[in-house]
Amino acid sequence: MVTYGYLCLDCEQEFEIRMEMADYAKGFPPQCPHCHSEHVVRTFSSFNVLTSQSSRSAPQSCCGPSRGPGCCG
Numbered sequence: 583m584v585t586y587g588y589l590c591l592d593c594e595q596e597f598e599i600r601m602e603m604a605d606y607a608k609g610f611p612p613q614c615p616h617c618h619s620e621h622v623v624r625t626f627s628s629f630n631v632l633t634s635q636s637s638r639s640a641p642q643s644c645c646g647p648s649r650g651p652g653c654c655g
């Protein structure tokens with residue numbers, strides 16, 4: 583099961599639909615549970631988990647907390 587997030591363009595309500603990927607591939611028509619409109623757009627899916635590598639592992643420099651003499655001016 584994958585959770586797909588949608589935004590209804592008619593009533594501007596966000597909702598989620600859980601379905602199999604096979605159903606989604608078959609063109610499962612999502613419907614807004616609030617106004618039953620099919621005028622919806624995808625907002626996200628739980629498969630879309632991109633882990634951004636934001637860990638900066640700076641190379642050892644002499645400007646750290648244990649800087650030696652003659653470093654950093």
Ligand SMILES: [Zn+2]
Nearest residue numbers: 590593614617
């Ligand atoms: Zn709606």
